[in-house]
Amino acid sequence: xxxxxxxxxxxxxxxxxxxxxxxxxxxxxxxxxxxxxxxxxxxxxxxxxxxxxxxxxxxxxxxxxxxxxxxxxxxxxxxxxxxxxxxxxxxxxxxxxxxxxxxxxxxxxxxxxxxxxxxxxxxxxxxxxxxxxxxxxxxxxxxxxxxxxxxxxxxxxxxxxxxxxxxxxxxxxxxxxxxxxxxxxxxxxxxxxxxxxxxxxxxxxxxxxxxxxxxxxxxxxxxxxxxxxxxxxxxxxxxxxxx
Amino acid sequence: xxxxxxxxxxxxxxxxxxxxxxxxxxxxxxxxxxxxxxxxxxxxxxxxxxxxxxxxxxxxxxxxxxxxxxxxxxxxxxxxxxxxxxxxxxxxxxxxxxxxxxxxxxxxxxxxxxxxxxxxxxxxxxxxxxxxxxxxxxxxxxxxxxxxxxxxxxxxxxxxxxxxxxxxxxxxxxxxxxxxxxxxxxxxxxxxxxxxxxxxxxxxxxxxxxxxxxxxxxxxxxxxxxxxxxxxxxxxxxxxxxxxxxxxxxxxxxxxxxxxxxxxxxxxxxxxxxxxxxxxxxxxxxxxxxxxxxxxxxxxxxxxxxxxxxxxxxxxxxxxxxxxxxxxxxxxxxxxxxxxxxxxxxxxxxxxxxxxxxxxxxxxxxxxxxxxxxxxxxxxxxxxxxxxxxxxxxxxxxxxxxxxxxxxxxxxxxxxxxxxxxxxxxxxxxxxxxxxxxxxxxxxxxxxxxxxxxxxxxxxxxxxxxxxxxxxxxxxxxxxxxxxxxxxxxxxxxxxxxxxxxxxxxxxxxxxxxxxxxxxxxxxxxxxxxxxxxxxxxxxxxxxxx
Ligand code: HEM
Ligand code: HEM
Numbered sequence: 001x002x003x004x005x006x007x008x009x010x011x012x013x014x015x016x017x018x019x020x021x022x023x024x025x026x027x028x029x030x031x032x033x034x035x036x037x038x039x040x041x042x043x044x045x046x047x048x049x050x051x052x053x054x055x056x057x058x059x060x061x062x063x064x065x066x067x068x069x070x071x072x073x074x075x076x077x078x079x080x081x082x083x084x085x086x087x088x089x090x091x092x093x094x095x096x097x098x099x100x101x102x103x104x105x106x107x108x109x110x111x112x113x114x115x116x117x118x119x120x121x122x123x124x125x126x127x128x129x130x131x132x133x134x135x136x137x138x139x140x141x142x143x144x145x146x147x148x149x150x151x152x153x154x155x156x157x158x159x160x161x162x163x164x165x166x167x168x169x170x171x172x173x174x175x176x177x178x179x180x181x182x183x184x185x186x187x188x189x190x191x192x193x194x195x196x197x198x199x200x201x202x203x204x205x206x207x208x209x210x211x212x213x214x215x216x217x218x219x220x221x222x223x224x225x226x227x228x229x230x231x232x233x234x235x236x237x238x239x240x241x242x243x
Numbered sequence: 244x245x246x247x248x249x250x251x252x253x254x255x256x257x258x259x260x261x262x263x264x265x266x267x268x269x270x271x272x273x274x275x276x277x278x279x280x281x282x283x284x285x286x287x288x289x290x291x292x293x294x295x296x297x298x299x300x301x302x303x304x305x306x307x308x309x310x311x312x313x314x315x316x317x318x319x320x321x322x323x324x325x326x327x328x329x330x331x332x333x334x335x336x337x338x339x340x341x342x343x344x345x346x347x348x349x350x351x352x353x354x355x356x357x358x359x360x361x362x363x364x365x366x367x368x369x370x371x372x373x374x375x376x377x378x379x380x381x382x383x384x385x386x387x388x389x390x391x392x393x394x395x396x397x398x399x400x401x402x403x404x405x406x407x408x409x410x411x412x413x414x415x416x417x418x419x420x421x422x423x424x425x426x427x428x429x430x431x432x433x434x435x436x437x438x439x440x441x442x443x444x445x446x447x448x449x450x451x452x453x454x455x456x457x458x459x460x461x462x463x464x465x466x467x468x469x470x471x472x473x474x475x476x477x478x479x480x481x482x483x484x485x486x487x488x489x490x491x492x493x494x495x496x497x498x499x500x501x502x503x504x505x506x507x508x509x510x511x512x513x514x515x516x517x518x519x520x521x522x523x524x525x526x527x528x529x530x531x532x533x534x535x536x537x538x539x540x541x542x543x544x545x546x547x548x549x550x551x552x553x554x555x556x557x558x559x560x561x562x563x564x565x566x567x568x569x570x571x572x573x574x575x576x577x578x579x580x581x582x583x584x585x586x587x588x589x590x591x592x593x594x595x596x597x598x599x600x601x602x603x604x605x606x607x608x609x610x611x612x613x614x615x616x617x618x619x620x621x622x623x624x625x626x627x628x629x630x631x632x633x634x635x636x637x638x639x640x641x642x643x644x645x646x647x648x649x650x651x652x653x654x655x656x657x658x659x660x661x662x663x664x665x666x667x668x669x670x671x672x673x674x675x676x677x678x679x680x681x682x683x684x685x686x687x688x689x690x691x692x693x694x695x696x697x698x699x700x701x702x703x704x705x706x707x708x709x710x711x712x713x714x715x716x717x718x719x720x721x722x723x724x725x726x727x728x729x730x731x732x733x734x735x736x737x738x739x740x741x742x743x744x745x746x747x748x749x750x751x752x753x754x755x756x757x758x759x760x761x762x763x764x765x766x767x768x769x770x771x772x773x774x775x776x777x778x779x780x781x782x783x784x785x786x787x788x789x
Binding site for chain 1: 324475502
């Protein structure tokens with residue numbers, strides 16, 4: 001064995017090929033099956049997709065690096081289930097390009113934070129966390145409420161995700177900008193279109209408390225309020241397990 | 244840098260600089276309503292600046308053929324200075340975010356200065372800026388010395404260095420503007436990723452071309468590690484960054500993968516960034532500089548082989564230990580755990596091989612702070628791999644995951660192992676490259692050593708305490724079966740540890756700044772003579788050619 005190696009190390013290309021082979025095996029064995037084995041991801045026939053406003057909020061979540069402090073993955077441990085709700089299933093993030101499971105909990109898990117607090121609490125908290133939780137160490141995001149949301153590019157965002165396999169319809173892609181505005185303005189002209197395309201259960205509200213302009217705060221709160229509510233399979237399987 | 248190039252190389256440099264400027268201009272125009280435009284302007288400026296440098300010296304006399312009788316050290320010098328610059332930037336931001344966790348109000352009500360945007364500046368600045376430049380610079384040094392041959396040409400090394408630092412600069416400035424893919428250690432967006440692939444191919448080709456000129460029949464182990472670093476990082480980088488840009492005129496893209504597959508790909512990448520960036524490349528450094536400084540040959544050739552192939556093969560399996568108890572199928576978690584434990588064997592073989600090399604030279608470790616940096620690095624390498632294998636065991640991970648225990652492990656590795664070996668190598672290299680008898684102030688090297696050690700210990704102990712405390716509080720139950728602590732209780736309990744950590748980090752940063760000052764003064768001092776032995780072996784045919 002050492003004799004062979006003594007010869008191998010005289011050939012740089014040979015060495016390079018051997019390195020690539022040795023370093024490929026593990027990844028191939030562990031990753032390739034995840035795309036082919038059907039049990040990897042549970043089925044959730046009635047799962048809905050993010051609305052354009054929620055998607056914009058998700059992109060703000062990414063932009064601000066909320067994932068550096070917050071996980072979105074409840075592990076199968078009893079104290080986590082008690083604290084945060086039913087453990088996360090793979091299917092719940094099947095439309096998440098990229099996933100935001102996170103690796104550090106400086107703040108609590110957010111996988112099921114949707115509807116835990118009112119819109120008002122959420123926007124106050126983001127605006128200045130210490131006004132509602134005096135000992136919080138979360139940064140203040142005062143600029144969100146002051147910044148108007150850029151909605152013009154949203155059709156392109158939905159189109160890109162559609163190409164990656166997220167089941168957006170052509171009508172959803174076409175109307176993305178208007179739907180974003182409509183979801184934050186319940187009495188406005190576009191609100192009904194949002195309900196028609198994404199379902200009656202969709203939250204159509206003035207998330208930041210002001211129906212006038214669509215701000216980044218609207219988008220982020222809309223996203224937070226839908227976390228854990230795209231499908232209820234996790235609750236269903238918990239009920240099944242309880243029996 | 245340009246005066247050392249041949250006429251052909253100057254031409255190539257000029258063409259590529261102008262091409263870069265044109266691409267930059269196109270990016271700036273297309274992305275004028277987007278952060279992409281700012282990055283276009285950065286590329287344009289870099290291209291113009293390089294073109295200006297080349298033109299300024301374009302008609303200077305070509306370097307004489309006798310250059311081939313000397314190693315090409317200018318790019319190494321530049322790489323070391325860049326590594327030190329990034330060290331200062333990255334650690335400054337690290338300590339800043341450390342204070343932010345204790346005192347969250349220090350953000351001036353601005354978007355760019357919040358924790359989530361500055362944390363990746365820290366991680367990218369230290370890993371890719373500091374670590375990456377140090378890896379590139381030392382690899383240029385090691386590949387020449389162990390091959391007894393000069394670098395293959397005078398242009399590619401500069402292309403690699405400038406290109407790589409342009410990538411780092413785009414990454415870090417992007418975070419301030421909110422440009423990120425959110426994938427840890429792979430945050431830069433698609434255009435920066437593509438650019439890095441180009442740079443990396445040039446780097447790999449340079450390595451092979453230089454090895455091809457070698458005057459030693461065998462390729463020394465340090466080079467195996469550097470080769471593994473270059474090749475596997477390329478593979479990881481390309482797969483994990485596959486993404487669909489929303490448009491050619493914007494920075495935003497969506498990852499090709501989603502959900503559980505994305506998580507597995509990300510941590511396959513993430514852990515092997517640790518393995519092949521922060522371990523393989525750095526073992527290359529250790530295997531050259533430690534024996535050199537100690538004046539002893541590496542302890543065992545066989546241990547080198549077993550360690551190297553064990554690390555190369557096992558590491559790639561372990562990424563799933565970042566996903567214990569998650570929605571990732573259990574069989575993958577089990578594989579990850581098993582291989583993580585087995586990985587301890589080659590890791591400790593590699594560490595032991597380095598430490599045993601010091602047998603017979605321990606008196607030098609006592610007297611020479613430079614060698615002591617390297618010795619401590621090998622010890623911390625052993626410690627952090629032991630801790631890593633321990634953390635990968637599922638029940639242990641149920642406690643440590645999501646807490647500061649991970650952060651303690653990370654910094655035992657990055658401060659105790661990566662930074663120490665870099666500083667050891669730099670203190671070895673700077674007098675040699677700038678042809679000085681010794682560092683400006685040996686006492687200051689000693690000071691740097693002790694402040695780095697103290698800073699590392701304070702940092703790591705603080706985070707062990709906070710991590711284990713928080714993990715235990717999360718899972719504590721009252722006698723009546725309800726959870727004992729609210730999440731906020733655990734946040735409040737972290738406060739003293741966060742202050743201690745920020746203080747430890749400050750000590751480490753002060754040591755680094757002392758090191759930078761020392762290097763600077765050494766460069767300013769009067770030169771000594773080149774030792775006869777530090778030259779390539781020349782073939783007659785080569786002297787005539789290239
Ligand atoms: C001056 C010294 C340093 C200080 C004060 C410091 C501080 C920090 C802080 C506060 C964090 C964030 C932890 C959290 O989110 O809770 C962090 C993360 C990190 N730092 Fe450092 N750091 C220092 C040096 C370094 C060096 C030299 C490296 C690498 C070469 C490094 C690599 C990392 C990595 C990889 C992470 C991410 C850890 C994770 O996601 O688990 N740090 N550091
Ligand atoms: C035998 C070798 C090693 C093993 C088995 C190992 C294992 C682990 C484990 C289990 C985690 C925690 C994952 C989690 O719960 O999220 C981790 C995190 C980490 N380790 Fe290691 N480790 C090893 C060596 C090292 C070394 C030498 C370094 C650095 C120089 C390092 C850097 C890191 C980093 C940066 C993370 C944080 C990733 C993140 O969450 O962002 N590890 N490692």
